[in-house]
Amino acid sequence: MASSTLSKQKPYDSCWTPKQNKVFEKALAKYDKDTPDRWHNVAKAIGGKSEDDVKRHYQILLEDLRHIESGHVPIPNYKSTPTTFPLSTTLVGF
Secondary structure: OOHHHHHHHOOOOOOOHHHHHHHHHHHHHHOOOOOOOOHHHHHHHHHOOOHHHHHHHHHHHHHHHHHHHHOOOOOOOOOOOOOOOHHHHHOOOO
C-alpha cells in the first residue's frame, strides 16, 4: 500500500504567538503574491516556522476573512460601561 503525501508532511504548527502573527502580517505586506519564493521569505522573516506552516496559516486567515465578510461571524455584543462622572465635569477647565 502506497503512503499518502499527507502522511509524509510535517504536521501544521498551529501555535502562533502574537509577535509571530504581527511579523507574519508585515511579511505578507512586504512579500506580495508576485514575490519569488514568497513563502520561503515569509517563513524566514518569522523564524521557527516552515513554508508549509506559513502557507497553512495564510489559508486559515483567508477562510476567516471569508466568514467575516459573508456575515457568518457575529459582531461581538460589547457592553457599554457607565461613566463614573458626567462628561461635562471631566472637561472643566478645557
